[in-house]
Amino acid sequence: MIRTVLDKDADSIVEIYNYYISETVITFEEETITAEEMLTRISKIQADNLPWLVAEDESGQVIGYAYASQWRERFSYRFSVEVTVYLSAEHSDKGIGSRLYDVLFSELKLRSIHTVIGGITLPNPASVGIHEKFGMVQVAHFKEVGYKFNQWLDVGYWQGSLKPD
Numbered sequence: 001m002i003r004t005v006l007d008k009d010a011d012s013i014v015e016i017y018n019y020y021i022s023e024t025v026i027t028f029e030e031e032t033i034t035a036e037e038m039l040t041r042i043s044k045i046q047a048d049n050l051p052w053l054v055a056e057d058e059s060g061q062v063i064g065y066a067y068a069s070q071w072r073e074r075f076s077y078r079f080s081v082e083v084t085v086y087l088s089a090e091h092s093d094k095g096i097g098s099r100l101y102d103v104l105f106s107e108l109k110l111r112s113i114h115t116v117i118g119g120i121t122l123p124n125p126a127s128v129g130i131h132e133k134f135g136m137v138q139v140a141h142f143k144e145v146g147y148k149f150n151q152w153l154d155v156g157y158w159q160g161s162l163k164p165d
Contacts, residue, residue, distance in 0.1 A: 002055050004052070004053060005042055010042065011035045012062035013054070016088045017086055019089055025151070027121075028153075030148060044069075048070055050068045051107040051111075052066075053065060053103055053104055057091075064100055065085070065086055068083050068113070068116070069082050071117055079112060079114040080115040081117070083104060083108075083117070085100050098133065101134055105134065109163075113162055115159060115162070116136065116160050116161075117159050118136060118157065119155055119157050120157075121146065122154040122156050128156070131158040131160075135160045137159060140157040141156045142155045142156075142157075
């Protein structure tokens with residue numbers, strides 16, 4: 001089931017995200033965060049009238065999430081967002097990310113969002129695959145712009161347009 005995030009989801013979201021902080025280069029954050037910090041981030045997204053969604057398994061456990069954040073602060077960017085999806089490590093490759101993006105992109109269309117942008121630490125074939133599945137194309141490749149776990153990392157950006165239904 002895909003639904004709007006609730007405050008009670010913060011612990012589960014942090015558990016998912018902190019894995020990526022501690023164990024991967026997918027995010028450039030290096031210090032794990034608390035549920036309180038995550039609630040602040042969720043509140044910011046919601047205050048900007050943008051969606052934050054979670055996926056639950058049959059038992060009601062949060063197993064993934066997706067959200068959109070403002071691309072830039074200037075008013076003229078108001079129809080462009082950056083999209084993000086994270087899944088618990090044991091729930092990848094099951095189509096959950098695609099279901100989250102399906103609902104997220106539908107919600108964004110309802111808010112008249114025109115452009116979606118995704119930043120991806122490279123290489124990351126799974127993330128590239130899901131973004132391209134949704135019609136996004138690579139528009140940038142920045143070499144060695146991040147440094148984590150004693151290695152320089154590239155970042156690519158994928159962009160897509162949302163057509164009204």
